[in-house]
Amino acid sequence: DTGVSQDPRHKITKRGQNVTFRCDPISEHNRLYWYRQTLGQGPEFLTYFQNEAQLEKSRLLSDRFSAERPKGSFSTLEIQRTEQGDSAMYLCASSLGGLAGLTEQFFGPGTRLTVL
Amino acid sequence: GQSLEQPSEVTAVEGAIVQINCTYQTSGFYGLSWYQQHDGGAPTFLSYNALDGLEETGRFSSFLSRSDSYGYLLLQELQMKDSASYFCAVKGDDKIIFGKGTRLHILP
Numbered sequence: 001d002t003g004v005s006q007d008p009r010h011k012i013t014k015r016g017q018n019v020t021f022r023c024d025p026i027s028e029h030n031r032l033y034w035y036r037q038t039l040g041q042g043p044e045f046l047t048y049f050q051n052e053a054q055l056e057k058s059r060l061l062s063d064r065f066s067a068e069r070p071k072g073s074f075s076t077l078e079i080q081r082t083e084q085g086d087s088a089m090y091l092c093a094s095s096l097g098g099l100a101g102l103t104e105q106f107f108g109p110g111t112r113l114t115v116l
Numbered sequence: 117g118q119s120l121e122q123p124s125e126v127t128a129v130e131g132a133i134v135q136i137n138c139t140y141q142t143s144g145f146y147g148l149s150w151y152q153q154h155d156g157g158a159p160t161f162l163s164y165n166a167l168d169g170l171e172e173t174g175r176f177s178s179f180l181s182r183s184d185s186y187g188y189l190l191l192q193e194l195q196m197k198d199s200a201s202y203f204c205a206v207k208g209d210d211k212i213i214f215g216k217g218t219r220l221h222i223l224p
Binding site for chain 2: 033035040041042043044045048056058091093103104105106107108109110
């Protein structure tokens with residue numbers, strides 16, 4: 001048990017609908033990351049927060065994706081007007097930060113999104 | 117652009133040693149990490165190298181050469197439970213990137 005939780009674990013939606021996922025990181029971790037992973041691929045970086053500030057966002061992330069971490073604790077990832085290509089596992093991870101380096105990240109179990 | 121390359125599959129025998137290589141191309145470099153992921157599970161952290169050299173943690177070791185933009189993960193005394201996918205990941209100026217993963221098959 002890594003301590004990072006994600007909700008829901010599975011989400012099935014119809015194309016064009018909006019979905020929102022929640023991530024609760026390990027409480028003392030100030031960094032929070034969102035990734036997307038498809039079968040046979042490595043995690044694809046989407047965005048990351050240090051406390052409540054969104055410091056980096058992948059250029060691959062379209063305007064349909066938005067993430068928030070309003071109080072520097074939990075985070076939400078929203079996908080608007082879902083497309084079938086959005087079907088994937090959405091992973092959240094947290095870590096202690098402070099340096100520019102790639103510190104140890106603890107991953108949650110993921111939310112599996114299926115867009116019909 | 118930024119990229120990572122690692123072999124897609126490696127096969128080894130239980131009890132043996134296996135090395136998984138990773139070469140990277142990034143704008144800026146802030147460290148290389150290795151993660152293990154079992155089927156249906158989340159990635160779990162194995163090691164992190166920011167400086168050149170070898171880091172050892174039990175049966176697993178990781179090496180980095182920044183001048184060669186190269187690293188490897190060394191797994192010793194292989195056990196069947198080590199059958200999994202292994203990802204290298206680097207942090208550049210722009211973002212974190214993970215490799216596509218190396219599927220490790222272990223034969224009894």
